[in-house]
Amino acid sequence: MTTTLITGGTVVSATGRAAADVLIDGETIVAVLQPGSELLGTDIAASVDRVIDATGRYVIPGGIDAHTHMQMPFGGTDASDTFETGSRAAAWGG
Structure with missing residues (x-):
């Protein structure tokens, strides 16, 4: 390793x-x-x-967001997060 x-x-x-x-x-x-x-x-x-x-x-040790729906259509609507805002939210705990 x-x-x-x-x-x-x-x-x-x-x-x-x-x-x-x-x-x-x-x-x-x-x-x-x-x-x-x-x-x-x-x-x-x-x-x-x-x-x-x-x-x-x-x-940010261990700061991983393994599953996201950002900047894309989802469930008949568009996700409100951009890659930037969603990544920031994930890094701060969701």
Whole structure:
């Protein structure tokens, strides 16, 4: 499996937002850490397969909207959400 570290971003979660790094193993988020953390006993950035620099960006771990009806006819009417408004709503919990 590929390991990825997302660094430098602002992590947004249900409890707020904070500067943090996100460690991913394959398709699983395994840790959300303080930036530059050596909590796992190693220089994480040097030991992963890929590092993504998210400086100046929001990182939303696990923010996935698997099924949507946006910008399309549905049930005899048109969905009120655009891809932008629907994605924002999904990222904030629906």
